[in-house]
Amino acid sequence: MSVNTFGRVFRFSTWGESHGPALGAVVDGCPPGLNLDEGTIQPFLDARRPGQSKFTTQRKEPDAVRILSGVFEGRTTGTPISLMIENVDQRSRDYSEVARAYRPGHADYAYDAKYGFRDYRGGGRSSARETAARVAAGAVARLVIPEVSITAYVSEIGGDAIDPANFDLQEIARNPFWCPDADAAARWAERVDEARLSGSSLGAVVACMADGVPAGWGAPVYAKLDADLAAAMMGINAVKGIEIGDGFEAARLSGEENADPMRPAADGSTPQFTANHAGGIAGGISTGQPITLRVAFKPTSSILTPVDTIDSDGAATQIRTKGRHDPCVGIRGVPVVAAMMALVLADHKLLHRAQCG
């Protein structure tokens, strides 16, 4: 069984391979009457698009989205929205090496073990190109949650973290790393360039925050908001860890340190919290505080250093992965993490409305 659909009420299914003619998403369950055209989606795809700086893969893809259904006279109709992105730059090259030997860290061996064979061109279905479809679907999801503002950024590359004292929201879009700390961005430019030139790669941590989520979204006990976010993030290519709020740091705190005290709102409206160790979720349900999470991306598995591996006959060999690759795949993960946040929240807004009106 293969499961290429995500979500419960607001759902999307993606399809497509790295080197096939196109890839796409079908968004189902979207409320009717929302203003939507290609121009609503394209900026999000542009943010994820490869080849925008020397710090990302040089594959040139316009990633132009087409809406094939579900929109009439500029508004969603409530029927499925089919989004298609054509693959343009499937550079003609020789795949005989990757067809034959398993690249460690990639899904090559696992796919062969599961399916008996695989589309080896550019990683096939396991390529990070699939995330373009998520980003497109995420742009639709954002229309469902206009009350929510989502911010994602890189907080750490290769173990070098931002300084919270330098945090500047405006800085995020100013550098090619989605980095809110200009100093860190300068350091990372050197680190990532060095990795790029040497054919190496670096891991990264992406942080994401959603403001404006009201208290009450989420659901006991197997559709907890944090559980669904964990699945959403862990399913992104190269992700190996996910934390909500203080995450693993919370495991090192005492109960007193970890408490999020409450006090009445100054104006009698929504209550206030004087801390947010919980990351805005308690018992799987939003508390009205910002939802905060952090996602760990491993270093890109494609490196120029030869690594021991086996070929499809099981014989020993070595492989070095040539071709166009991101020296730090976490950078381009930023718009994907933000998209998955939007997709989970849109779904849970509708789920909540279904049960509680």
Add this chain to the structure above:
Amino acid sequence: MSVNTFGRVFRFSTWGESHGPALGAVVDGCPPGLNLDEGTIQPFLDARRPGQSKFTTQRKEPDAVRILSGVFEGRTTGTPISLMIENVDQRSRDYSEVARAYRPGHADYAYDAKYGFRDYRGGGRSSARETAARVAAGAVARLVIPEVSITAYVSEIGGDAIDPANFDLQEIARNPFWCPDADAAARWAERVDEARLSGSSLGAVVACMADGVPAGWGAPVYAKLDADLAAAMMGINAVKGIEIGDGFEAARLSGEENADPMRPAADGSTPQFTANHAGGIAGGISTGQPITLRVAFKPTSSILTPVDTIDSDGAATQIRTKGRHDPCVGIRGVPVVAAMMALVLADHKLLHRAQCG
């Protein structure tokens, strides 16, 4: 919408509140012909049972499971297996304080925000007693995956980690902390007792490993084995983080350091890996290496120190949480993490069989 069902083919639904008459699980999709009676399940419930040492809550629950359906003449029939555990020790006490004021860190406020009111007795549905139902279901799941061996243990309490050099598999069951390092267990005994006596609490990290999973379980791209494990673990009470393999540490490695080289099997059978940074999963599919993960438990939110909060009318107040509580809820999380591992793996074994025969 409330979602109390987990899984895709091998599924279970749980029900019950902390202080209701009973709680239970309905396991659906279980293969027929497996040997099952109450004695198969009880040892796993006993491992999770409260009140077994002074380091866990003193609530006395026999947690005796009854099988109400789905088994005939000692074997599963393929129809739903209804498991019920009666609540016995719902100590008569005064709930007026917790009924009125929101306990920070608990789901009290979030439930009220969502549902308009809540069963405040012992946390109602958000109580960790729900995990007894998971453990019972997990015992059934283990029958589906006899080829897999699951080991879970506490690797860290209050920031004090085990020393890998001291790792002793046999030690895990010998101390009340599920700790594989006898020295660490001795230190923890002091730390946890101190927290218990002062009405404080500590966080913990639980590690889990599954040996024997063949290559090929899992599925692209929204039922990745790691994504399903992340949802399974993040949905456990008090969990705030989940890592697969090296997790966040992988974000600090270079591509060369993070590679898991392969070599042919000595005997020509399953290929071997000379490292396992990936935790046994690539592209969402098992590689045949051990599945490894780590789960962060926050400190128990119930503490004796008064914390600022509000009451259900929104007025400022303070609350200290009396009653019987785990000073370190992560300890009793060990059998729950192991159960969720079994449940995810059983489901994915059947999912794989469905598609790939």
Add this chain to the structure above:
Amino acid sequence: MSVNTFGRVFRFSTWGESHGPALGAVVDGCPPGLNLDEGTIQPFLDARRPGQSKFTTQRKEPDAVRILSGVFEGRTTGTPISLMIENVDQRSRDYSEVARAYRPGHADYAYDAKYGFRDYRGGGRSSARETAARVAAGAVARLVIPEVSITAYVSEIGGDAIDPANFDLQEIARNPFWCPDADAAARWAERVDEARLSGSSLGAVVACMADGVPAGWGAPVYAKLDADLAAAMMGINAVKGIEIGDGFEAARLSGEENADPMRPAADGSTPQFTANHAGGIAGGISTGQPITLRVAFKPTSSILTPVDTIDSDGAATQIRTKGRHDPCVGIRGVPVVAAMMALVLADHKLLHRAQCG
């Protein structure tokens, strides 16, 4: 894979065998704050209960329901509602014959073919006793749709149909056949008694109508309201056909005859239809007219006449089904059909609210 859960947002799972200790349903996704106790459910179970006249099976079951979770202080909490009904009258008898030979028309052979063995006592999971759980869940569903009024009745037994000219809503509850035509009820009393005494059985047609469903429930294209109703009804034991509106008769009409013309409401409110061939559903979505459907029940397969069959070793034999049986199982299908109607409508009300607010 076994699927014992029905519904999308308002869902229920059932469990239990004919001769196990109990059976039950877990209702999930129910809105919070609805008044519910055992007394709300019991009358519907009483209506389905066996042994109430000589025209139904003489098994004596009180079918007393217990609510084990999901209700606090008399109101639904939004968490799963566990309903349990103990089996009382599992008459001690000799099952060796039915254990060994397959009863034609029953699921005996199919269960063995699927699962390799079966709980043969009283049909096990395939027994119509499972429908008690549906009726209990249906009573909860009715609370979700107070605007809807559901009427079900037998319209035909053994090919002898009611006369629409005699239709009297009040008559339905006055006779043991749920028959709205007193003359037909008198005729059926003779027919069914004759079948009972001779150990034979009769089929029946059950009609059901739901008034008060607003226009707009249902959804394109694989959760059409009529498609979900068809699945709901066809899944009831002994059902072999389902019609919406004019059903098969519509296939014999011309487009002009089958049209349901519309006209403005006299008072400017909801538009009116001057016919309802469509049974209140167009394009899978309710039109605001009454939802009407008809369900065909085959004659009870348990008969005293010996029928050729095989035993579990494949050898030829004959079997006559002794024991307590309904001479016309369609009669007791009436509350079940009504329950499934309520369950589908409750689900679609919430589904509609999820997407369209």
Add this chain to the structure above:
Amino acid sequence: MSVNTFGRVFRFSTWGESHGPALGAVVDGCPPGLNLDEGTIQPFLDARRPGQSKFTTQRKEPDAVRILSGVFEGRTTGTPISLMIENVDQRSRDYSEVARAYRPGHADYAYDAKYGFRDYRGGGRSSARETAARVAAGAVARLVIPEVSITAYVSEIGGDAIDPANFDLQEIARNPFWCPDADAAARWAERVDEARLSGSSLGAVVACMADGVPAGWGAPVYAKLDADLAAAMMGINAVKGIEIGDGFEAARLSGEENADPMRPAADGSTPQFTANHAGGIAGGISTGQPITLRVAFKPTSSILTPVDTIDSDGAATQIRTKGRHDPCVGIRGVPVVAAMMALVLADHKLLHRAQCG
């Protein structure tokens, strides 16, 4: 909530409107390694294609399918198969009348009531053009069940049924009505032509049979094979009734008449049945006999006779539906019914394999 996905393990999602740029299906969960290219699918689309005789709509659509993903080197890879069919003949016309007034029998009013507005061009999402996507998906499903042979035909038009004595399997493909009785086909030619010329329409009954389904597919109790077939068929445009086996006729039989006796296989293999009133399904599980069902199609709602209706402001008006329409939509339902049969059976084959190996 909108649900445009069908199936449990072998699933497909469809998208597209009558007059949008394209429509399509995404097939997920398909086993790997099956031979598939456009040529495998096209013949089934050609069978459904409009404009092939004067008895169907004159819209000219090549319905050429493109495979956009999930196939590599001519074989399915196990990843989602995206199928796209471009709309070509969206005849430029004036939709102002249908945009303003509700066509009785169509989904116009219901869509507006649900979504607030609708794509009125050619019925939008409620158009029978959506069934092209089902037929394409069904062609893939057939690859999963090579052991099964599916036959569908029209058994009745406008109340004029075939004579079983004339049944000739070879005749089905020889006439434009998929009619196995040459005499009936001749009569229908006159009837349908008369309806076409007068701008009227006729209903039809489609029968479908699946040979080769082994005993054991299907599942208790809410994924019964017959329940899933009922949902599949009732969800086809214009369908108002579905019968399994003898269907409503079974409600008129006695238990003795309705029995399907068994006897040992002559050669000791699969047991034989000497009747098939049940239509090959008992307890929701296949028995090894042919699966038989019948589906009622209402007459096309688009007729030239003016019918009373209201406009979108609620004012009284009349409408006659001009344009290109099928005088008997049931005829083109034949390949759609066969496709849905294949889709349900493929899903249940994999479901069975998941649970029972």
